Amino acid sequence: MPLVPMRQILDEAAKGGYGVGAFNVNNMEQIQAIMQAAHDTKSPVIIQASRGALKYSKMIYLRNLIAAATEEFPEIPLTMHLDHGNSVETCQQAIELGFTSVMIDGSLAEDGKTINDYAANVAITKKVVEMAHPLGVSVEGELGALGGIEDGHGAGLSTDEVEKHLTNPEEAESFVAETGLDALAVAIGTSHGAYKGSRKDPKTGETLPPLLAMDRIREIHKRMPNCHMVMHGSSSVPKKLVDIINQYGGRMPDAAGVALDDIQEGIRNGVRKINVDTDSRLAMTGAARKVFAETPEKFDPRDWLGPAREAAYEVYVERMNAFGQAGHAGDYEPMTLDDIKSVYCSGGCCCNG
Numbered sequence: 001m002p003l004v005p006m007r008q009i010l011d012e013a014a015k016g017g018y019g020v021g022a023f024n025v026n027n028m029e030q031i032q033a034i035m036q037a038a039h040d041t042k043s044p045v046i047i048q049a050s051r052g053a054l055k056y057s058k059m060i061y062l063r064n065l066i067a068a069a070t071e072e073f074p075e076i077p078l079t080m081h082l083d084h085g086n087s088v089e090t091c092q093q094a095i096e097l098g099f100t101s102v103m104i105d106g107s108l109a110e111d112g113k114t115i116n117d118y119a120a121n122v123a124i125t126k127k128v129v130e131m132a133h134p135l136g137v138s139v140e141g142e143l144g145a146l147g148g149i150e151d152g153h154g155a156g157l158s159t160d161e162v163e164k165h166l167t168n169p170e171e172a173e174s175f176v177a178e179t180g181l182d183a184l185a186v187a188i189g190t191s192h193g194a195y196k197g198s199r200k201d202p203k204t205g206e207t208l209p210p211l212l213a214m215d216r217i218r219e220i221h222k223r224m225p226n227c228h229m230v231m232h233g234s235s236s237v238p239k240k241l242v243d244i245i246n247q248y249g250g251r252m253p254d255a256a257g258v259a260l261d262d263i264q265e266g267i268r269n270g271v272r273k274i275n276v277d278t279d280s281r282l283a284m285t286g287a288a289r290k291v292f293a294e295t296p297e298k299f300d301p302r303d304w305l306g307p308a309r310e311a312a313y314e315v316y317v318e319r320m321n322a323f324g325q326a327g328h329a330g331d332y333e334p335m336t337l338d339d340i341k342s343v344y345c346s347g348g349c350c351c352n353g
């Protein structure tokens with residue numbers, strides 16, 4: 001099966017009332033684990049690559065690994081998505097490489113650090129939509145700014161600053177109308193990376209998940225029932241995975257993620273794409289550390305990459321079940337980029353159209 005436009009995967013998720021995990025990849029083991037999990041749970045799925053991942057994998061390797069994934073599992077609707085594109089050129093490059101969906105993160109300037117104003121965000125997002133839609137490629141934009149930095153991308157906001165940059169629902173409505181995008185990334189208090197919480201449990205001293213502004217999601221959904229929202233920085237950072245890392249020589253004392261309950265509440269209110277990166281990193285690193293600690297005589301990379309892949313697989317299966325995408329791979333006839341071009345031309349341009 002050729003790669004599917006993300007817009008279709010999200011439209012179908014909205015119809016079915018479920019969310020779809022968008023998992024970041026850098027290497028073969030992650031792609032294999034995602035595809036095996038999607039196959040075993042019968043899930044449509046989004047694989048995404050950041051600019052950092054494309055650089056690490058020298059672009060062409062990642063593209064060909066994903067081509068291999070579609071060849072091995074032709075029954076799985078799969079989108080290849082660019083995460084946090086910073087310019088029209090970066091998005092164009094991804095499209096030329098075969099991506100069926102791109103994110104233009106106009107919430108930040110091209111340096112990926114400075115916060116953009118609303119007008120600049122609209123201007124660049126609109127430009128990417130105008131370039132991508134005639135090719136059938138889906139576009140995700142972002143309004144508001146997230147905390148944390150990942151792969152060098154992010155404004156590095158503190159918890160207090162994150163509060164000030166939450167997505168404004170009224171602005172979201174005009175942003176979607178003005179840009180015509182397919183999916184809207186919202187800032188509701190999540191952060192990229194493994195340290196999302198700053199609250200401590202007064203009794204145990206453990207770091208608690210962040211308090212999310214779920215009312216913003218509910219308000220946006222009320223204003224735009226057909227708008228597909230995206231939750232970034234949505235790894236759950238399970239304690240059991242962090243404990244394995246710490247048990248075998250790691251040092252991640254204050255790691256904390258987003259509660260799965262909050263994600264599911266988001267899904268009930270229009271969140272259709274959930275970005276997960278950190279959780280598979282934690283699983284893989286924990287599994288590798290365990291092998292190194294328990295069998296120091298081993299030196300074949302397959303001895304730790306294999307268990308790392310298996311640990312990532314477990315995370316993906318859990319998430320696919322929790323988000324509700326499991327069981328939906330065969331629900332619909334996948335569209336090609338050519339098919340969806342005509343949908344855009346007939347006026348179904350933005351996700352609120």
Ligand SMILES: [Zn+2]
Nearest residue numbers: 084232233275
């Ligand atoms: Zn993100």
